[in-house]
Amino acid sequence: MTTETEAASVRPSVAYSWQQAQWQRLADLHRDRRLPHALMLAGPAGTGKRHFADCLAALLLCLSPVNQVACGRCKGCDLVRAGTHPDLLMLQPEEKSRVIKISQVREATDFLAKTGQQGGRKVALIQPAEALNVNAANALLKSLEEPAGDTTLILVSHAPSQVMATIRSRCQLVDFPIPETSVSLAWLAPLVTGHKPEYLLHCAGGAPVAARDLLQGDVLEQRQELAGWLQAIGQARISPLDVAAKLSGDPLQTVEWMLQWVQAGIRAAVTGVDEGLNEVEAPLLEALAAVPEQIGFRFMDKLMQLKRQLLSNVALNKQLLQEELMLDWQALMKQSALLQQSRQQMVNGLL
Numbered sequence: 001m002t003t004e005t006e007a008a009s010v011r012p013s014v015a016y017s018w019q020q021a022q023w024q025r026l027a028d029l030h031r032d033r034r035l036p037h038a039l040m041l042a043g044p045a046g047t048g049k050r051h052f053a054d055c056l057a058a059l060l061l062c063l064s065p066v067n068q069v070a071c072g073r074c075k076g077c078d079l080v081r082a083g084t085h086p087d088l089l090m091l092q093p094e095e096k097s098r099v100i101k102i103s104q105v106r107e108a109t110d111f112l113a114k115t116g117q118q119g120g121r122k123v124a125l126i127q128p129a130e131a132l133n134v135n136a137a138n139a140l141l142k143s144l145e146e147p148a149g150d151t152t153l154i155l156v157s158h159a160p161s162q163v164m165a166t167i168r169s170r171c172q173l174v175d176f177p178i179p180e181t182s183v184s185l186a187w188l189a190p191l192v193t194g195h196k197p198e199y200l201l202h203c204a205g206g207a208p209v210a211a212r213d214l215l216q217g218d219v220l221e222q223r224q225e226l227a228g229w230l231q232a233i234g235q236a237r238i239s240p241l242d243v244a245a246k247l248s249g250d251p252l253q254t255v256e257w258m259l260q261w262v263q264a265g266i267r268a269a270v271t272g273v274d275e276g277l278n279e280v281e282a283p284l285l286e287a288l289a290a291v292p293e294q295i296g297f298r299f300m301d302k303l304m305q306l307k308r309q310l311l312s313n314v315a316l317n318k319q320l321l322q323e324e325l326m327l328d329w330q331a332l333m334k335q336s337a338l339l340q341q342s343r344q345q346m347v348n349g350l351l
Ligand SMILES: [Zn+2]
Pocket: 061, 062, 063, 064, 065, 070, 071, 072, 073, 074, 075, 076, 077
């Protein structure tokens, strides 16, 4: 497996293959000195927007770009690589926080108001933009409206609709959709051992970088454990509250996986379950494919609502939320079984 640092030393600051169109457009604008002073790189998480932002920041701060890519050798590139460039600022939530604090934004606006030290240009990278709450966003507005000197703000957003409209409207939106499956698999396959790249990509909702990151830590184990528990709840082999107590991961992750399974189940009701993907998850999808469409959609709505709540940075009681979620799942499975039973009886009555 190629590590991040190895890859970086081989081809510094090159955007991923599926980002070349966006890269060319922005690099041309930069060459022609027409790059907007505020960009918002927007699209689903895990497609490599942050990598793109890093590459772009490196290009903007490079003193002698080669073929519209940072040279990797000049003083600007050295400083960027070392993480000590005085004209590059990263703004992201501090550890264990989902929000960018107003004090952090004030530091950023001070930075943006000063003159650049190396060659004049300054770059601020803000990720994710939806982590700016109302106060933080308002504090940033002035810098967006009246940028000082040669300044570029690169905002990264996984959910542009959640970014305050006043911020969004002042940025040029650059779209990063989920790449084509074949392109993602071609990139992913050489990095993966011990798993099917198709399965990883499926788990990551088609986002290649997220698929690669699934190999780190025990995320995949957590996912398969959850799949097993959900089946066990459906078969009344374990109580929903016991499962809720066992869940240790991020509730947002739990909700996203369940959403993915329910959506896949609804699709599988039409197309059949792709059993080759993963043996642990196939029986779960079988169960979901049998759920009557109407209640499947209703449950999906509930999950989406929960996801929005979790993304909105409102303080939620994690334990309570997980208990409700597992009880809802149990109710879904019971309701589904009853409906299937009564349908069967109706069919039997007709025969
Ligand atoms: Zn350079």
